[in-house]
Every structure is written in structure tokens, then in C-alpha cells.
Amino acid sequence: MLSNPAWAALSGPQACFAEASGDAARFRSDVSPFAALADPADPAAWRDLATLTSTALLTGPSLSPGPGWETASATPGVQMxxxxxxxxxxxxxxxxxxxxxxxxxxxxxxxxxxxxxxxxxxxxxxxxxxxxxxxxxxxxxxxxxxxxxxxxxxxxxxxxxxxxxxxxxxxxxxxxxxxxxxxxxxxxxxxxxxxxxxxxxxxxxxxxxxxxxxxxxxx
Missing domain, CATH: 3.40.630.30 (Gcn5-related N-acetyltransferase (GNAT))
Structure with missing residues (x-):
């Protein structure tokens, strides 16, 4: 759960702020720029994300873009x-x-x-x-x-x-x-x-x- 906190939030306690499609979700744009996937390694989840937005900010231990997506920027961080x-x-x-x-x-x-x-x-x-x-x-x-x-x-x-x-x-x-x-x-x-x-x-x-x-x- 902590390895995919945005998904845990959007599919759980903060679902009221979510726009969702299949295995992808994002916060409403005036709330937060973060989006999330149930499984970032699943190409189908990335296709679901494309139905919601053409740009997305995600966080997790390791992220590689799915089919049709490219990385615009990446900043290393630490979770505490x-x-x-x-x-x-x-x-x-x-x-x-x-x-x-x-x-x-x-x-x-x-x-x-x-x-x-x-x-x-x-x-x-x-x-x-x-x-x-x-x-x-x-x-x-x-x-x-x-x-x-x-x-x-x-x-x-x-x-x-x-x-x-x-x-x-x-x-x-x-x-x-x-x-x-x-x-x-x-x-x-x-x-x-x-x-x-x-x-x-x-x-x-x-x-x-x-x-x-x-x-x-x-x-």
C-alpha cells in the first residue's frame, strides 16, 4: 500500500476526489496533479489512464511508461x-x-x-x-x-x-x-x-x- 500511496488513496479513503477509469485514476485537476495505476507494470492500466488525461504525475518505487506514453521528467525521492x-x-x-x-x-x-x-x-x-x-x-x-x-x-x-x-x-x-x-x-x-x-x-x-x-x- 505504501509503495503505491496515490492509488491506495484514490481507490480508498479519497475516492470522492477521483476520476477513474478501469485500473487508473487521478485526482480532479483542481485538487492535485497526481494520478495512479493499480499496477504500473500493467500496459492495460496505462491505456485506462490515457482515457482520463494526456499528462500525468505518478509516484512509486519504480516507474516506466506504458505503451504510447513517454517520460517527461523524473525526480528521485525517498518515502519516510x-x-x-x-x-x-x-x-x-x-x-x-x-x-x-x-x-x-x-x-x-x-x-x-x-x-x-x-x-x-x-x-x-x-x-x-x-x-x-x-x-x-x-x-x-x-x-x-x-x-x-x-x-x-x-x-x-x-x-x-x-x-x-x-x-x-x-x-x-x-x-x-x-x-x-x-x-x-x-x-x-x-x-x-x-x-x-x-x-x-x-x-x-x-x-x-x-x-x-x-x-x-x-x-
Whole structure:
């Protein structure tokens, strides 16, 4: 399940956000750019995906394009799990809602945490920290699978880096996940050694290598 988290989410707890065809599914475009296949090694699943979209972002341990598809880009990453960690609630963290989306998207533009769309905030609980009314850091929940929830969009305004805000919000989001009886996991770019060291200090441990790959349908 953790080796194919987007499929586990789209075919399970987050099916309400899915557009599906056979053994392929994707999040609605205003929610997330991610798509998924029940079995990325199955050519039929790739044909199903072509009925949904001509471009797709997938993640998994190993991904090769199916017939008619080509790889547009690929970024190595690592998946980390928090099997034995302890979350910590943060009294300064506020719950972010649809009303905060303009500010969230502005922060995403400045901090570049990865793909984020105008309805991504609906996928789970997002928390932020404000300084003088300005949203300067956030983190939240993206993929939800049976028993697991992904911590995602951890980011801090460049003017406020180095103050531990990302760590605080990661622990606060994890606390909410753990209180539901689930376990947190997350992804990081393989070359983001600073983030990986931080997550290790917070109690996450490496699960396996992944790739984030964009594919394009050519015929």
C-alpha cells in the first residue's frame, strides 16, 4: 500500500476526489496533479489512464511508461514513515480553510514545497503559523490511505526560515494523525538532505526510495 500511496488513496479513503477509469485514476485537476495505476507494470492500466488525461504525475518505487506514453521528467525521492514517533500539538498553529487559499497559494509560490492546487486544502487538515497576521509557514495532509496519512506541503516563507516553524508544524500535523489511530508518512526529494535530516530528528525513518515522474501520452 505504501509503495503505491496515490492509488491506495484514490481507490480508498479519497475516492470522492477521483476520476477513474478501469485500473487508473487521478485526482480532479483542481485538487492535485497526481494520478495512479493499480499496477504500473500493467500496459492495460496505462491505456485506462490515457482515457482520463494526456499528462500525468505518478509516484512509486519504480516507474516506466506504458505503451504510447513517454517520460517527461523524473525526480528521485525517498518515502519516510513515523512508526514510532510522537506528535506534538502547537498552540500557535491555526487550522487553514478554503478562506485561506489565496494566502496559501501565495506562500506556496514563495516557498515552493511542491504541487499544490486551489482545492488541495480539502484533502485533509492543514495548519499554519501567522506572524503579525501574515501566513509564514504551513503543513498538512495529502494522501490518506487505510491506516496512514501523508504529511505534505511543509513549507516556510524564506524570510522566516531557521526558526523551527516547519518542524513544529510537521509534529503538529503528525499529532492529529496519531490521535486518529493512524500513522504518518511523508516524501522528500532524495537530494534534500537538510529536510531528510530534519525528519529523522522528528522521528521519521526511511522506508524506501521512490521517484516522482511526469508522463506524457504521445499516441
Amino acid at each position: 514513515v513515523g512508526r514510532a514517533m510522537t506528535g506534538v500539538r502547537d498552540p500557535e498553529a491555526v487550522i487553514l480553510t478554503e478562506a485561506d487559499v489565496p494566502e496559501i497559494l501565495d506562500l506556496v509560490e514563495r516557498a515552493q514545497p511542491g504541487p499544490f492546487r486551489k482545492r488541495t486544502v480539502e484533502l485533509g487538515r492543514y495548519l499554519g503559523i501567522r506572524v503579525d497576521g501574515r501566513l509564514v509557514a504551513m503543513a498538512g495532509e495529502r494522501f490518506r490511505l487505510p491506516g496512514w496519512t501523508e504529511v505534505s506541503a511543509v513549507c516556510t516563507d524564506p524570510d522566516f526560515e531557521g526558526k523551527g516553524l516547519g518542524a513544529r508544524l510537521t509534529l503538529a500535523v503528525a499529532a492529529g494523525i496519531l490521535e486518529r489511530g493512524e500513522l504518518p508518512f511523508l516524501h522528500a526529494a532524495a537530494d534534500n538532505e537538510r529536510a531528510i535530516r530534519l525528519y529523522e530528528r522528528l522521528g521519521f525513518e526511511s522506508s524506501h526510495d521512490v521517484v516522482f515522474a511526469a508522463f506524457r501520452y504521445t499516441h
